[in-house]
Amino acid sequence: MQDANKNINQEINLTAKDLLKRRAIIKCTPDQTLAQALAALNRTHDAAFIFDSNDKYLGVINPYISVFKSRHPGDTKIANILFKPPQLTLDSYVWDVAKLMMDLKIYFLPVFAENGDFAGVVSVNRLFDALAKRDDIVKQINLDTKSEVRTIKEDANLDYTYNLMRDARVSRLPVVDVRGRLVGIVTRFDIQAVFSEPMKNRSWAPRIGEKSSYLSQPLRNYYHKMVVTAPVSATALQIISLILDKQVGSVVIIDKNRVPVGIVSIYDLLRAVGKLRPQVEGDMNVKVADDFANKAQLEEILDKFYSKMDRFNPVRKIRFVLDTKRNAAGVPSRYSTHMMLTLRSGRQYIAKVMDYDWKKAVRKTVDKLRKQLTA
Structure with missing residues (x-):
């Protein structure tokens, strides 16, 4: 099934690398204010990219997240509110780029090389421009032009x-x-x-009976x-x-x-x-001791993690091992985990944890991987 998916992707042959923008990127420094960053943007879903004095990428500022979702004042320092989107790679397929833009509501996203270095930016305009030249993709787009509209x-x-x-x-x-x-x-x-x-002298919520001009x-x-x-x-x-x-x-x-x-x-x-992304069944392998009674519960936790991660970072496979350590009386005393996650881009992430509670060990492992993916 995975081989079939790979063949479909190769036929489309349109990735973040084909959409990459390396110049004329809107940049800000972490010591600037939100208002200064917003002044450089034109739309709610635009983004300014934040770099330090050594030109190291730190994150993004986006009007939707910073103003409409979080309501930060304009004089807030960027360093305190910047956002790090999940990482796209040069090999990310066009539908994965589109889905991440849609999920985050940010239409300019950073792309990273295999070694983790900032490679450039993909924008929705570059995505659409590439699609407009690909009749084999555009003809598959199912668009409903007539729907309920608020006026x-x-x-x-x-x-x-x-x-x-x-x-x-x-x-x-x-x-x-x-x-x-x-x-x-x-x-x-x-x-x-x-x-x-x-x-500084204004409240987001006026007092009852007042009407802010x-x-x-x-x-x-x-x-x-x-x-x-x-x-x-x-x-x-x-x-x-x-x-x-x-x-x-x-x-x-x-x-x-x-x-x-x-x-x-x-x-x-x-x-x-x-929605054009080929649908494939997830490849997840869970290994536990034969007498471990909570395998179904463990798999439920991992399934939820898989689904969340796959939305932003397309997952190829997950390998999870839960090893039960026993005391002299043969009673379970500690649990060690080893989890390896492989993305469709080929990048791998590994996390290991030891804990006295198996559920805590699993959640700590999942959190470690999540932090690696968003670092």
Whole structure:
């Protein structure tokens, strides 16, 4: 089964190495502020890459994580809030790149060489540009252009807009007039500036009965009146081309009366590309003593770990050994573990633990491997 998967991947032959960007990378230093980093970015899902004075990669800063998810003030030092995404390698396949971008909601990600050195960056634009040239991949993308779409009236204020985005878990809203016709679009990034200002004397949550003036600003000061649209019949290639040509994060699908009937975002396209990844059964081997009574429980823990890791770092196989140490009376006294994880890129990680409790030993082993993968 794995050999079949390998053959399919080789036929596609499109990896992070083919998408790599080595120049014109947005860089910041850890002593800069969040506001300084955000000033260099254009969209919620962009990223600035953090390097120290020796040009060593430290992590990334992303508006979605730092502002909308964590709500850090603009004067926060980058060193205190930088994020380390799971590592892509030069051999990571295109669907794995797409899925990681989708899962993290970050559309610029670092790529590392086999020795762990920073190799460059993959961006969603480079990914889409490569896909647009590969009819053999694009024709497999299954895209639903007509779906439920949240809209907002043009006379709304910033407070209502922000809360609707947060509650509906969307990053953009088509703006409509009283007849429901499309007149514009607003994204999280459009209103981000208000929330990224230094907040030494400002609270995120106004007291009951108070109405903060900055939240009462009208939406019309923030939304874009020029919207890229397409009909329901648009293909994946046509939508990808519109996103690339117009440099937008989404395309609003409209009917003949300019009423929004759907919206296709970069996120939707990434999800569709991620689903192209060949499905294979995981290869996991667990070895325990014949009289170990908790093998099913052990395998359940490892299955959960496998599923989580495979989302970000495609796993080829896991080998796990639990050895029971006994005292003079033959009673189990300690447990030692040895776990080897092999990624589809070929990289291997090993962790060993000794503990008096088998479950603690297993969890400590899993945590050790997780830390290695995110280091």
